[in-house]
Amino acid sequence: MDSGVFVVLFVIVAAAAVGIGILGHLAAKKRREGMAALAYARGWTYTERDDRWHDRFQGSPFGLGHTRRSTNVLQGSYDGRPFVAFDFVYHTTQVQTTGKTTTTRQVPHHFGIVALDMGTAFPPLEVTPEGFVGRFIGRLTDSDIELESEAFNRAFTVTCPDRKFASDVLHPRMMEVLLQYPESAFRFERTWILDVESGTVPLESIVPRLQRVDTVVDQIPEFVWREVRG
Secondary structure (H helix, E strand, O other): OOHHHHHHHHHHHHHHHHHHHHHHHHHHHHHHHHHHHHHHHHOOEEEEEOOHHHHHOOOOOOOOOEEEEEEEEEEEEEOOEEEEEEEEEEEEEEEEEEOOEEEEEEEEEEEEEEEEEEEEEEEEEEEEEOOHHHHHHHHHHOOOOOOOOHHHHHHEEEEOOOHHHHHHHOOHHHHHHHHOOOOOOEEEEEEEEEEEEEOOOOHHHHHHHHHHHHHHHHOOOHHHHHHHHO
């Protein structure tokens, strides 16, 4: 390759990398400002970074990879219940070998977390959108709990060590509510109900996600509350 052409290509690639970096910086700045504005409008608190939050929760995606960060942390009260919402990222190392050259790069994995404090510790229960492969594996391993609604069984995978508890929580009315949000997922973790969504979650979806998990908590029958409290 002609040296002049090589120099031109190098300059183009370098300029593109700088441009991408600038755009990323501006997008992150805009997101921080949007989060802070949402917190101010709602009477919540905003913290740019607080890594204690991803150490508080267990299960995927927490505890995976390295260089974990919890940023854009919102805290406050929703419908009388304490909540936290934040952006979580962890990194994995990708190694690529081409000929005699080996390169490594850090790959970020982004998630949007919304967690509502129910005030009482619940047994573990997880509801995730169903897929054909997931359903097939769940039936083979007997880990996917089947409920009375075939439409719900087709839409979601239910994982819980106590089938009766899962059936008590996911009663017909609860299943009707969840079927309105076929892409939603939640899990109980001690006193928290968590909504975990992959990617950089749009700012405008935070309040609807809070409303969704709050609706789930409101639909839990009173006798279930009495059992877990007692």
